[in-house]
Amino acid sequence: MEVIKVIILGLVEGLTEFIPVSSTGHLILLEQLFTLSGSPGFRETFMIVIQLPAILAVVLYFWPQLWPFQQKVNTFETCVLWFKIGIAFLPAAILGALLDDLIETWLFGATTVAIALIVGGLIILGIERSHLTPRYEKTNDIGWGTALGIGLFQCLAMIPGTSRSAATIIGAMLLGANRRAAAEFSFFLAIPTMLGATAYKTVKTGLHLEIREWALITLGGLVSFITAYIVVALFMNYIRRRSFTPFGYYRIVLGIIMLMIIFLQ
Numbered sequence: 721m722e723v724i725k726v727i728i729l730g731l732v733e734g735l736t737e738f739i740p741v742s743s744t745g746h747l748i749l750l751e752q753l754f755t756l757s758g759s760p761g762f763r764e765t766f767m768i769v770i771q772l773p774a775i776l777a778v779v780l781y782f783w784p785q786l787w788p789f790q791q792k793v794n795t796f797e798t799c800v801l802w803f804k805i806g807i808a809f810l811p812a813a814i815l816g817a818l819l820d821d822l823i824e825t826w827l828f829g830a831t832t833v834a835i836a837l838i839v840g841g842l843i844i845l846g847i848e849r850s851h852l853t854p855r856y857e858k859t860n861d862i863g864w865g866t867a868l869g870i871g872l873f874q875c876l877a878m879i880p881g882t883s884r885s886a887a888t889i890i891g892a893m894l895l896g897a898n899r900r901a902a903a904e905f906s907f908f909l910a911i912p913t914m915l916g917a918t919a920y921k922t923v924k925t926g927l928h929l930e931i932r933e934w935a936l937i938t939l940g941g942l943v944s945f946i947t948a949y950i951v952v953a954l955f956m957n958y959i960r961r962r963s964f965t966p967f968g969y970y971r972i973v974l975g976i977i978m979l980m981i982i983f984l985q
Contacts, residue, residue, distance in 0.1 A: 744883075830978055859908070
């Protein structure tokens, strides 16, 4: 039974981490249906560590754009992009370290997630209907100040259910990026953000797990990696021709369903 749970959670992590629907919200919803059993800290460690393979999927997919020391790549331009990503990472790194315990205590719950899903969905629909005129057609065009602004938007994702990708993509679009540049910058920013969050949480929760539990984490990570790679590839192809509107409607419907379940319990 635990193997089936792990596979389902890995699938959900890979499916939802990089699209604007909130992976945390989906995982919290799944926790209402079943909970992983094991030694103290196993469930939390599992939820954290399976993010790492999803990050590796992004690195693998965007490797030609991310690794500066290769032919047919402008090394200086790529290094500058990484510095911009570093600038964008700073606000969440600082606030995350300062507010982590408060957020876990007061905001981690199904009601918060449901409300954040609905509000985020409404914002996505509003942005798509406003027909913004982009100033940045490529990720490398995004300026230093804009990168910092996107990083500040990322801080909104500390509210469970907001979605890190939604906050950064919406923020980038509001600050002048087109859909593709916004999505790419969001994915690139996920690398240091999720690595930092994973390392911080892992140290905080500890690594005193049984071999069987590490095997389950490895299985969940493998499923997460394969699923995330497929999702990133499909998502980047999708946004070339279509808007984020379906994701907005999906968030609203899911949030309403969650509220109905909460109030009927």
